[in-house]
Amino acid sequence: MKILLTGASGLLGHAYAQAAVRRGHSVTALYNQHPPLASGLERSIQLDASQPEALTALCLEHWPDVIVNCAAISNPASVDAVPRLAEQVNVALPRLLAQVSTHLGARLLHVSTDMVFDGLAEEPYRSTDMPGPTNLYGQTKLMAEREVLEHNPEDPVVLRIPILMGNSPRGQRSVHEKLIAAIQAGERPKLYCDEMRQPCSASNVAEVLLELSERRDLHGLFHWAGSETLSRFEMGQRILKHFGLPLDAVESACREDESRPANLTLNLHPIVSKLKTKPVDFEAQLEELTRVEPLNA
Ligand SMILES: NC(=O)C1=CN([C@@H]2O[C@H](COP(=O)(O)OP(=O)(O)OC[C@H]3O[C@@H](n4cnc5c(N)ncnc54)[C@H](OP(=O)(O)O)[C@@H]3O)[C@@H](O)[C@H]2O)C=CC1
């Protein structure tokens, strides 16, 4: 298949590009500031999502079978810092991709987040549960879901995912990379013992996205996550243990404000029983981590 991938230089986009190339698909990778590092790409094209005209022209010229959207201003602090750009990348871009993919008859897969929920539920969140984002990042991602489902009514996939583990292309993005860098910079990070997450590896989510790219019969709004829920403090302790670092290099803390949802555990039905790809536990996610120099060092 001809796949057009946005956000190919990011943590998830890089993992998806590698998986899709391995499966023999033709991947055209879009990026903004950082050229993608995956090998075997058909083409890499610099394209700022805040300039929609160029993207439309590219889609019409390239006419992909599948469009996978991994581009975003991808965390709450960044969205708060650049709200206008976040609206363009997190909301206007998915809307445009939904409109163009409908016109092309292409399959659209859009990545969303567990942070569309308020974190107050007693039970794991189902994909039919009422969202209630507690920060601007979650609000932009929820708006994007609605844009995709409205403008691509045919057979879109919106996949909500949790915080991702994994080795990022430039070695600065993911949980263990940020944690170890802070410790190496002499900090003693405070990790929240009252913030529960269901982390998953970028490689496992990439496999799910790839399977869904190929399974046009499966479409709609789905949840995917790891098989374990743990606190951010527990995640930190397990990462330190994995790398043989002293456990007292971090300290336990409680969340200071309600903009950080407490418990975002997701219910993975119905998709978990329909896919060959299975959720991975935290140990398997740790095993993937290597403290390598950034790929483009
Ligand atoms: N990582 C996580 O823990 C989680 C991520 N998600 C979601 O998963 C998806 C991927 O996230 P993740 O891989 O972490 O993101 P990253 O922050 O690692 O990468 C973001 C990507 O978006 C691209 N991008 C940013 N701004 C623009 C722009 N103006 N024009 C074009 N491209 C742009 C970046 O390109 P460049 O760097 O080249 O500028 C990069 O490729 C996002 O939708 C995110 O919301 C959801 C839950 C958790």
Ligand SMILES: Cc1cn([C@H]2C[C@H](O)[C@@H](COP(=O)(O)OP(=O)(O)O[C@H]3O[C@@H](C)C(=O)[C@@H](O)[C@H]3O)O2)c(=O)[nH]c1=O
């Ligand atoms: C988890 C955590 C964060 N922080 C601080 C560090 C940082 O300044 C800020 C944000 O934390 P993080 O960088 O982990 O980002 P976070 O706000 O947890 O967002 C995460 O969730 C999903 C939605 C994503 O999209 C990911 O990109 C990931 O950034 O909070 C603590 O002080 N203690 C903690 O335990």
